[in-house]
Amino acid sequence: MPVFTISFCAVLIIIYILDTLVLIPAGGSVTFKEKLLTGHNKGYINRALHLSVEKIKGGQVWRLVSSALLHVGTPHIVFNTVAVFIAGCAVESELGAVKTLVCYVGSALVSGLFMAFVYKLGEGEGSSPGIYGLTAVFLILAVKNGTVLFSQTPLFALIILAVYIISGFFGGKTVLCEHLSGFAGGLLFGLPICLWM
Numbered sequence: 001m002p003v004f005t006i007s008f009c010a011v012l013i014i015i016y017i018l019d020t021l022v023l024i025p026a027g028g029s030v031t032f033k034e035k036l037l038t039g040h041n042k043g044y045i046n047r048a049l050h051l052s053v054e055k056i057k058g059g060q061v062w063r064l065v066s067s068a069l070l071h072v073g074t075p076h077i078v079f080n081t082v083a084v085f086i087a088g089c090a091v092e093s094e095l096g097a098v099k100t101l102v103c104y105v106g107s108a109l110v111s112g113l114f115m116a117f118v119y120k121l122g123e124g125e126g127s128s129p130g131i132y133g134l135t136a137v138f139l140i141l142a143v144k145n146g147t148v149l150f151s152q153t154p155l156f157a158l159i160i161l162a163v164y165i166i167s168g169f170f171g172g173k174t175v176l177c178e179h180l181s182g183f184a185g186g187l188l189f190g191l192p193i194c195l196w197m
Contacts, residue, residue, distance in 0.1 A: 004097035005088030008104075009081050012127065015069050016077045019043035046070050051124040053116045064112030065105055070125035079164060080127045086153060086161045087134035093151040094141050095193065100134070103189045107133020110185025111178055119177050128168065128175075129182025135165055136186025140194045 024043040042050075051067035052060070071077035092100040111129030115121040138161075142148045148158060168179045 002089040002092040004100055005085060005092050008088065008101075009085050012069060012071070012081055012084065013077065015045055016071050019045040019070065042072065046072070046125060049125075051112055051116060051121065053120065053122060056116055064116065065108045067112060067125045068104070068108035068127045068130045071127070072125060076126065080131060083131045083161060083164045084127055084134070086157045087131055087138055090151040090153040090158070091134050091137050091141065093153070094145075095137070095197065099193050099197070100137075103133055103137045103186060103193065104130040106189030107136070107182045107185035110188060111181040114181035114184075115178055119174070119181075121174060121178075124174075124178065126178070128179055129185065132165065132168070132179045132182035133186030133189070135161065136183045137190035137194065140187070140190050144194055 020043060022043070023045055049063060049066035049070055051063050056063050071080060088100060088104070091103065095103070108127075108130045110133075115124060138148075141151075149155065169176055171179075
């Protein structure tokens with residue numbers, strides 16, 4: 001039972017609900033529908049945790065990783081949570097909770113560093129770097145085990161994950177850089193963990 005992955009998905013959803021519907025600034029002309037679809041009128045959690053080069057340089061280094069807990073708009077949280085669930089379950093079944101967490105956080109950190117200081121992205125949020133990192137770890141495990149069916153993850157779920165990953169390469173330069181840097185983070189953290197486990 002992938003307890004970590006299920007718990008982590010629940011945390012992502014709770015943060016999204018609180019940030020979108022509860023802990024939001026007063027006023028504004030954003031409708032309820034706009035909040036749900038586009039994520040306009042970001043809440044206080046987003047303001048405290050999103051990737052911000054200016055605030056990271058000011059000492060708020062947690063933003064390099066905490067931005068991977070945030071989502072803007074319902075489609076963003078739905079697609080990313082499904083992808084976290086699929087990739088996380090597959091990796092956790094082989095590596096366990098702690099190593100899965102290390103790979104996710106490591107991927108988010110590598111992507112955060114790249115996006116903030118190489119790509120120079122002003123602000124950002126989303127769990128995609130962690131997802132692409134877990135996907136890199138999944139591929140390492142598939143090569144190591146000689147099959148993509150090494151875990152109990154159903155083939156249809158792996159196909160959904162593949163569609164998610166491939167579609168992520170068509171979101172523009174910023175999204176592509178974020179995804180590739182998360183994938184690189186997964187390789188960086190996943191190779192030593194998978195090869196010496």
